[in-house]
Amino acid sequence: MSENKPLITVKDLHKTFPGGTQALNGVDLEVQEGEFLVLIGASGAGKSTLLRCLNGLNSVTSGEVEIDGVRVDQLKGKKLRALRRKVGMIFQEFNIVKRKRVLDNVLHGRLGYYGFRGVLGLFTMEDKKQAFNILDRLGLSNQAVKRADQLSGGQKQRVAIARSIMQNPKVILADEPVASLDPGSSDKVLGYLKKICHEEGITAIVSLHQMEYARQYADRIIGLTEGKVTFEGTGDDLDSGAIQELYFEAEEDEE
Amino acid sequence: MNDLEFKKMISRKQDHIRNGIILLIMAVIFVISLLQMNIDMARIIRGMESVAGFVRAMFPPDFSIIPRVWPLALQSIQIAIMGTVLGIIFSIVLSMLAAKNLTPIPGLGIFLKSFFALTRAIPALVWALLFIVAVGLGSLPGILALAVNSIGMLGKVFSESFENVDKGILDGIRSTGASGLQVFTQGALPETMPALISWSLFRLDINIRYSSILGVVGAGGIGWELVRASRMLDYPAVLMITMIIFAMIYAVEQITSYARNVIR
Amino acid sequence: MKLDNHLNRLKEAKRRDKIRLIVSTIVAIFLITWSWWGTAFSIPAMMRGLPNIYQFITEDLLPPQFGAYRRFIGPTFETLFMAYAGGVIAVIISLVLGIMSAGNIVRTRAIVYLGRAISTFLRAVPAVVWAVIMVAAVGIGPFAGTISLALGGAGMLGKTYADSLEDIDMGQVEALQAVGASWWQIFTHAVWPQFLPAFLSWSFYRFDLNIRSAAIVGLVGGGGLGFILNTTIKLFQFKQAAVGILWIFGLILIIEYLTAKSRDKILEGL
Numbered sequence: 167m168s169e170n171k172p173l174i175t176v177k178d179l180h181k182t183f184p185g186g187t188q189a190l191n192g193v194d195l196e197v198q199e200g201e202f203l204v205l206i207g208a209s210g211a212g213k214s215t216l217l218r219c220l221n222g223l224n225s226v227t228s229g230e231v232e233i234d235g236v237r238v239d240q241l242k243g244k245k246l247r248a249l250r251r252k253v254g255m256i257f258q259e260f261n262i263v264k265r266k267r268v269l270d271n272v273l274h275g276r277l278g279y280y281g282f283r284g285v286l287g288l289f290t291m292e293d294k295k296q297a298f299n300i301l302d303r304l305g306l307s308n309q310a311v312k313r314a315d316q317l318s319g320g321q322k323q324r325v326a327i328a329r330s331i332m333q334n335p336k337v338i339l340a341d342e343p344v345a346s347l348d349p350g351s352s353d354k355v356l357g358y359l360k361k362i363c364h365e366e367g368i369t370a371i372v373s374l375h376q377m378e379y380a381r382q383y384a385d386r387i388i389g390l391t392e393g394k395v396t397f398e399g400t401g402d403d404l405d406s407g408a409i410q411e412l413y414f415e416a417e418e419d420e421e
Numbered sequence: 422m423n424d425l426e427f428k429k430m431i432s433r434k435q436d437h438i439r440n441g442i443i444l445l446i447m448a449v450i451f452v453i454s455l456l457q458m459n460i461d462m463a464r465i466i467r468g469m470e471s472v473a474g475f476v477r478a479m480f481p482p483d484f485s486i487i488p489r490v491w492p493l494a495l496q497s498i499q500i501a502i503m504g505t506v507l508g509i510i511f512s513i514v515l516s517m518l519a520a521k522n523l524t525p526i527p528g529l530g531i532f533l534k535s536f537f538a539l540t541r542a543i544p545a546l547v548w549a550l551l552f553i554v555a556v557g558l559g560s561l562p563g564i565l566a567l568a569v570n571s572i573g574m575l576g577k578v579f580s581e582s583f584e585n586v587d588k589g590i591l592d593g594i595r596s597t598g599a600s601g602l603q604v605f606t607q608g609a610l611p612e613t614m615p616a617l618i619s620w621s622l623f624r625l626d627i628n629i630r631y632s633s634i635l636g637v638v639g640a641g642g643i644g645w646e647l648v649r650a651s652r653m654l655d656y657p658a659v660l661m662i663t664m665i666i667f668a669m670i671y672a673v674e675q676i677t678s679y680a681r682n683v684i685r
Numbered sequence: 686m687k688l689d690n691h692l693n694r695l696k697e698a699k700r701r702d703k704i705r706l707i708v709s710t711i712v713a714i715f716l717i718t719w720s721w722w723g724t725a726f727s728i729p730a731m732m733r734g735l736p737n738i739y740q741f742i743t744e745d746l747l748p749p750q751f752g753a754y755r756r757f758i759g760p761t762f763e764t765l766f767m768a769y770a771g772g773v774i775a776v777i778i779s780l781v782l783g784i785m786s787a788g789n790i791v792r793t794r795a796i797v798y799l800g801r802a803i804s805t806f807l808r809a810v811p812a813v814v815w816a817v818i819m820v821a822a823v824g825i826g827p828f829a830g831t832i833s834l835a836l837g838g839a840g841m842l843g844k845t846y847a848d849s850l851e852d853i854d855m856g857q858v859e860a861l862q863a864v865g866a867s868w869w870q871i872f873t874h875a876v877w878p879q880f881l882p883a884f885l886s887w888s889f890y891r892f893d894l895n896i897r898s899a900a901i902v903g904l905v906g907g908g909g910l911g912f913i914l915n916t917t918i919k920l921f922q923f924k925q926a927a928v929g930i931l932w933i934f935g936l937i938l939i940i941e942y943l944t945a946k947s948r949d950k951i952l953e954g955l
Contacts, residue, residue, distance in 0.1 A: 221863055250865035261860035265878040269431055274874055278865025285869045294431060311431060326860070333864060451773050454766035458827040458908070468823045468832075475822040499720035506717055542934045544901045546813070550918055555741040556734035560724040565731070565738075634813040637905055641724070647814060648905070651821040659821065663814055670809045683705065 172196040173336065173369050174220070179229035181215050181393075189215040191393035193229070197369060199336075202360055204384035205373040206397075208413050211390040213373035217339045220371070221253045222246050234336055251278035254330025254368075256359075258342040260322040264315035268306065268325050271314055272297040275332025293332075300328045303365075304358050320351025327359055331366065338363060340372040344379070352376075356383050377409060475656065482664060483657035490646050494633075494665050497642030498673070500560050501632035504567025505625045512572050513617075516579035517605050522591060523583055525601050534577065541573025545631040549640040563640035567628045574627075578620050582613040615684050622677040629673045633666045643669075741923075749927035756913060756925065757932045764909035764936070767827050767902075768895035771834025775895075776888050778839040779804075783846025789858075790850055790876065800847065807840025812898045813905055820906040830907030834898055838891050849883035850876065882952055889948045896940045900933045910936070 174197035181190040189212045197203055205213045218224040219231055219239070226239040233253065241249055254275070262271045276293050277284045289297075301310050304324045309317055314325060323343060330338050340359065344352035356372075360383050363370045374380050380387050381401035389397030389404075389412045397408055455461070518524050519533035540548075545566050552562030586609050594608045610617075636644025643666060650658035720726075784790055785800030815833035823829050857875045866874070903911020910933050917926040 223859065223863060247865040247867065250863055253863070255860065255863035257856060257860060259856050261854075261856040263857050263875055263878055265881070266874075274861060274866070275864055277861065277867075277870045277874070280870070281867075282869075284866070285873050287873070291428070295427065298427070298431075329860075329864070447773070451770060454770040455831075457766050458763060458770070458831065460770075460828050460831070464828065468828060471823050472819075475818075496723060499723040502716055502720035503724055503726055506720075538938075539934065542897075542937045543930060544897060544933070546901045546904055547914065547930060547933070550904070550915075551741070551746075552738070554745075554918070554923070555738040561726070561730060561734065564724060564726060565734075630811050634811050637813060637817065644813075647817055651817050654821075656821075659818060663810060663818065666811070666814055667806060667809045670811070671805065674809065680709075 170199065173199040173234055174371075175230070175232040176216075176220075177230040177232075179216070179219060179231060180227045181212075181219060181224060182227045189393055190219070190227075190229075193390070193393065193395055195388065195395065197337075197371060199369050200364075200367055201369055202363060202383060202385045203369075203371045204380045204387050205371060205390060206375065206377070206380050206387060206412065207373075207390035209375070212393040213390055214341050215393075216390070217255075217341050217371065217373060220337075220339055221250055221255055223255075247278055251333055252336045254333050254335040254338040256323065256326050256330055256338065256340040256343045258345045260319070260326050260346075262314050262322055262325050262329070264313070266314060267311050268301065268314050268317065269294070269297055269310045271325050272301060272328045272332050275329040278333065297328070297332055300331050301325075303362060304328055318351070319347050320355055323347065323351075323355045324358055327355070327362065331362060331368075335368060337369045337371065340370065342373055342375065345375065352379065377404065380404065478656040479660040481657065482661040483655070484661060486658050486661055487665075490643065490662060490665065493636070493643040493646055494669055496560065497632040497636065497644070498629065498669065500563045500635065500641055501567060501625065501628040503560075503564045504632070505571055505621065505628050507564065507568035508571025508575055508624065508628075509621050511568065512575035512579050515572065516576045516583060517609070519576060519580040520583035520609070522586070522588070523601065523605050523609055530580070534580070537573050537576040537580075539573070540569050541577065543570075545570040546634065546638060549635045550638050553639055558639045558641075560641035563632065563635040563642060566635065566640060567631060570631070571624050571628060575620060575624055579613075579617060582616045582620075583609045586612045618684055619681050622681050626674055626677045630670055633669060745923040746927040748924070749931060750924035751928060753925040753928050754932070756917075757910065757929055760903075760908075760910045760913045761932065761936060763827050764896065764899045764903070764911075767830045767834060767907070767909050768892060768899040771831045771899070772838060772888070772892045772895050774831070774835035775838030775842055775891060778835065779842035779846050782839060782843030783850060786843060786847035787850035789853075789855060790872070800843070804840050804843030804847070807836050808844060809840070810837070812837035812902055816902040816905045816907045825906040825908075825912075827908030830899060830902045830909060833902055833907060834895050837898065838895060841894075842887060842891055845887045846880075846884065849887070850880055852883075853879040885951055886948060889944045893941055893944045896937055900937070 174195070176193055176195035179190050179193040179195075180188075182188045189210075191212075193212070193216060195216075205216065207213050215224055219226055220233065222238055222241060229239070231238040233249065236249055238246075238249060263274070270287070273287075273289045273293060275297075276289060280289070283289075298307065298310055301307050304327060306321060306324055306328065309321060309325075314322065317325065327338075338359075343359070344355055347355060356379055359370065359372070362368075372383075381404055384401055387397065387399060387401060387404055388395055389408070391397075391412055397404075397412055399408075515533055515537075518526070519530045519537070521530055524530055548566035548569050549562055552565045556562055556565070583605075590612060591604055591608045594604050599607065632642055634644045636642035636646065637648050639645060643662060647659065647662045647666070650656075650662060782800050782804050785796055786804060788794075788797045791797055791800075812833050815836050816829060819829035819832045823832070853876060857879065858871055861871045861875045899907075900910045900914075903909040903913070904915045906912065910929065914926060914929040914933070917923075917929055
């Protein structure tokens with residue numbers, strides 16, 4: 167990996183929710199272009215909050231978030247939408263429109279590039295073909311015109327991935343993408359995700375709570391505990407000592 | 422797959438055409454309906470002007486009529502309560518006879534349920550008119566009209582509640598040698614009580630709405646004042662009465678809704 | 686220690702329930718007594734009235750003069766037109782009202798509050814009251830009737846549309862926000878598809894209710910079957926009125942059946 171300026175920079179990020187919960191307590195992070203980065207940590211450690219701060223779904227209490235030279239934490243309105251085009255997001259619950267066809271869901275990824283025609287759903291033939299191609303690369307060409315709710319969980323998540331790829335993004339954020347899937351589908355989904363990100367040169371930040379997947383797929387692993395980065399390294403560095411620190415010390419502090 | 426095949430595969434032309442036709446037909450029928458009722462653009466514009474003038478004439482509402490009209494509002498509430506109570510009493514009896522699992526006379530159920538449908542489908546106001554002719558003006562026809570209309574709805578839902586009671590519970594009581602009536606009072610009734618109360622409160626809500634308008638045909642209550650005021654062109658009074666009716670209905674709605682929540 | 690607390694709390698809860706029961710019963714008895722007295726309700730009077738009612742039904746109403754059915758054909762169509770046109774207008778108004786009143790779609794609290802207030806007012810005022818007002822404003826006839834149906838209907842649909850909109854899966858909305866879509870794009874692609882089944886269901890139901898309301902609204906001058914029914918009764922033509930009542934009854938049943946059937950079919954096809 168070349169030592170260029172990192173694609174994503176997070177400086178001293180704090181996020182406190184209205185109820186008083188301090189989700190992020192000073193996170194510092196740098197992500198290089200093309201990395202497949204995995205975030206791990208216990209529930210409530212702040213993985214989801216961190217990801218959502220990266221595309222503005224969560225506002226920032228203090229600190230800086232920079233993606234490709236743009237300060238995300240200061241964006242609003244049209245500029246925020248413009249940034250979101252370049253940042254894809256995949257959710258644990260898939261969040262695809264179940265009543266629409268698979269192909270239509272993938273096309274939703276282009277909405278940020280359309281204006282009024284997007285409201286009416288008038289996508290170009292080129293975009294439709296590209297959507298189909300992406301589905302093909304993810305092994306879903308046979309499902310393209312089916313209604314999305316007819317697909318299995320793993321397939322639905324792949325549709326979500328296709329939707330993100332359709333955005334032609336620089337970054338894809340994945341918030342516990344396989345938490346709702348069985349091990350077989352999880353492997354498939356993570357495999358496809360890594361492959362297509364690699365092929366397209368997309369940087370990926372994926373939050374997971376399964377250690378094995380982290381070791382297997384990550385280029386680099388970042389561990390969060392109570393809103394702070396407490397681990398940074400490769401899969402090999404993630405030994406039982408490190409895991410102990412990440413998960414069990416948090417529990418001890420509770421009592 | 423070439424371009425043409427691809428286009429065909431993803432085409433939703435059929436759906437779009439079908440939807441378009443449906444919308445078009447609906448729009449055409451809409452226009453036809455208006456025209457058949459002699460509502461053309463000219464009429465609509467005149468209508469809007471009339472309404473605008475009317476609204477202007479209504480403000481400010483006439484608060485001075487409250488002392489006179491207030492008792493009538495209360496009377497509407499009383500009529501509704503009496504009508505509901507009567508309706509409940511009759512409904513409990515009739516619905517027991519109509520419930521398949523409780524009735525002593527098989528086959529009576531179908532007859533009664535059709536009766537319920539009939540009394541339900543005929544609007545309360547029509548019942549009021551009929552009762553007025555039969556027993557004269559006043560609050561009695563209103564009470565009877567609401568009672569009969571209530572039986573239509575409560576009879577149906579009560580009997581359905583009874584029929585949904587766990588067969589095991591009823592059989593258990595029956596097996597001790599209890600009479601049909603005892604099975605009803607000791608088994609079905611306690612089991613369904615929350616649902617019965619909830620439905621009854623709901624019906625009270627509905628009856629308050631109807632009660633406010635029964636007066637329009639002379640069956641007592643505040644409705645009569647409304648018609649009188651509009652005939653005398655006393656528009657501020659009309660507004661005031663409308664506001665009172667609204668307040669009445671809204672208040673009862675909130676109370677019954679709260680009560681139904683408390684019943685869980 | 687813990688077990689004691691638990692038992693105490695249970696006792697408290699039971700006591701509270703008992704108090705609630707007693708209070709409600711007292712309130713109910715009070716209300717009923719008050720109503721009984723206020724309406725000068727007397728069972729003897731009702732009993733005396735019953736033979737009257739019986740006589741009225743058997744001699745004056747029955748048998749219905751079926752031959753007079755022709756009088757009701759025109760008004761039937763008028764009723765249908767009123768119900769349909771009033772319904773269409775109500776749907777259009779309610780879409781605006783409903784979106785305004787949905788807290789998850791419109792973020793300004795004031796607008797949501799206003800929308801809900803308007804819907805509540807339109808809904809609480811009975812259609813007949815609207816009809817009386819409209820007849821005073823634009824004259825007797827189906828025009829007044831249509832507007833009253835539209836207003837009352839808008840109140841109900843405005844609320845139910847808003848409730849349905851607030852029930853949708855916001856995750857799908859978030860996903861499209863993350864994609865960079867605009868508000869309108871998100872509405873058409875994530876909100877509307879979820880809203881559609883409830884929209885159709887409630888709209889069909891409203892049309893159903895409109896038929897009943899249309900029949901009644903005529904009684905105060907709003908045209909349609911109610912109007913002619915009122916005329917026949919005022920003219921003491923009870924046997925014809927009986928036909929009118931049966932006619933209304935039949936119409937309501939038929940429409941109920943048809944709307945139920947088509948609603949099922951359309952929801953399937955979606």
